[in-house]
Amino acid sequence: xxxxxxxxxxxxxxxxxxxxxxxxxxxxxxxxxxxxxxxxxxxxxxxxxxxxxxxxxxxxxxxxxxxxxxxxxxxxxxxxxxxxxxxxxxxxxxxxxxxxxxxxxxxxxxxxxxx
Amino acid sequence: xxxxxxxxxxxxxxxxxxxxxxxxxxxxxxxxxxxxxxxxxxxxxxxxxxxxxxxxxxxxxxxxxxxxxxxxxxxxxxxxxxxxxxxxxxxxxxxxxxxxxxxxxxxxxxxxxx
Numbered sequence: 001x002x003x004x005x006x007x008x009x010x011x012x013x014x015x016x017x018x019x020x021x022x023x024x025x026x027x028x029x030x031x032x033x034x035x036x037x038x039x040x041x042x043x044x045x046x047x048x049x050x051x052x053x054x055x056x057x058x059x060x061x062x063x064x065x066x067x068x069x070x071x072x073x074x075x076x077x078x079x080x081x082x083x084x085x086x087x088x089x090x091x092x093x094x095x096x097x098x099x100x101x102x103x104x105x106x107x108x109x110x111x112x113x114x115x
Numbered sequence: 116x117x118x119x120x121x122x123x124x125x126x127x128x129x130x131x132x133x134x135x136x137x138x139x140x141x142x143x144x145x146x147x148x149x150x151x152x153x154x155x156x157x158x159x160x161x162x163x164x165x166x167x168x169x170x171x172x173x174x175x176x177x178x179x180x181x182x183x184x185x186x187x188x189x190x191x192x193x194x195x196x197x198x199x200x201x202x203x204x205x206x207x208x209x210x211x212x213x214x215x216x217x218x219x220x221x222x223x224x225x226x227x228x229x
Contacts, residue, residue, distance in 0.1 A: 004158075031215055042205050042219030043159070056216060091159070098215050101147040101166035106159040 002026070004107035006092050012113045013082055021077045021110045025094030032075050033104060034067055037089040049075060050098045082114045117142045117208045121220035129228045134178075134193040136223045138206030141187065147209040148189045149217070150180055154202045162204075165189065176200070201227045 005024045013019050025032050031050050035043035045059040051072040060066070064082075069075040079086055089111050093104040122137040140146060150162040163174025170182040180191045189206060203222045210216035 033216060035217075035219075040221075042207075042222050043217075045210070045216045045218065048216055059216075093159075093217075095215055101164065101209065102215050103161050103164065104215065104217060105161075106151075108158045 004092055004094055004105050006090075006107040006110050008110060009108060010111045010113075012115060015082060015084060015114055017082055018078065018080045019082055019112065021079075021090050021112070023075045023077070023092030023094075023107060025073065025075070025092070026105055027073075029094035029096055029105075031095045031098040031102070032069055033093045033095075034075070034077050035091045035093065037091055037109070039088075043091050046077070048098075055098070079112075082112075084114045087112055087114045117144070117146065117210060117218050119206045119208050119218060119220040121204075121206050121223050123223050124221065125224045125226070127226040127228060128196045130198055131195050134191070134196045134200065134225065136191040136204050136206075136225065138189045138191065138220060139187050140189055140206070140208050142208055148180075148182060149207040149209075150174065150178070150189075150191050151205045151207055151219075152202050153205065153222075159205070162191070196225075196227045198227050198229065201225055 007022045033048040034046040037043040047057040049069040064080045067077045089109045091109045093106045095102040095104045118141045120139045148165040151159045163172045165172045165182045173179045178193045206220040207217045
């Protein structure tokens with residue numbers, strides 16, 4: 001079956017522009033997670049959803065970052081007024097349930113470069 | 116708060132020799148612990164997970180890890196390295212309580228010499 005997909009795979013944008021990153025989770029998975037991975041670091045949690053409800057957004061760095069999952073499936077992470085420090089790999093993952101032991105399946109990531 | 120510390124940023128072994136990647140964790144709850152692997156230009160893949168059952172956990176590709184509560188460690192081992200094992204490995208602990216958000220270590224890059 002299809003895994004987690006993300007689009008675009010690569011995004012280059014100019015500072016000050018808004019970007020929208022899309023995640024399509026595995027069908028039927030309850031939970032969807034967003035992480036950001038800087039070069040040479042492990043992924044850092046941003047936010048997650050159970051169905052359409054955003055459960056935790058404590059990892060979002062500031063109010064330029066927002067996410068939604070309106071129908072409990074596809075999710076969009078939006079960064080407004082991008083800055084160079086936003087350049088990173090943005091990873092999405094989904095899991096069957098919202099439990100600490102549940103395996104998360106990761107997508108290939110979106111490499112964002114802000115020039 | 117939960118956290119993980121990977122003790123080596125880079126490990127280099129020869130093909131056919133044992134692999135040891137070290138990880139210590141900190142958790143105020145009974146943790147779920149994972150090892151993920153990331154091959155170049157590929158996504159993250161789960162190697163194995165510990166969820167309070169057997170303390171010795173076997174994963175894919177011959178890897179295993181032992182949960183040692185007294186040492187707060189969860190080291191990853193493999194008896195004999197293969198060239199295809201060259202990748203970055205992340206030790207991971209689950210977030211607070213039963214929530215599923217993951218907390219990653221900084222990663223250990225494994226190099227395998229022929």
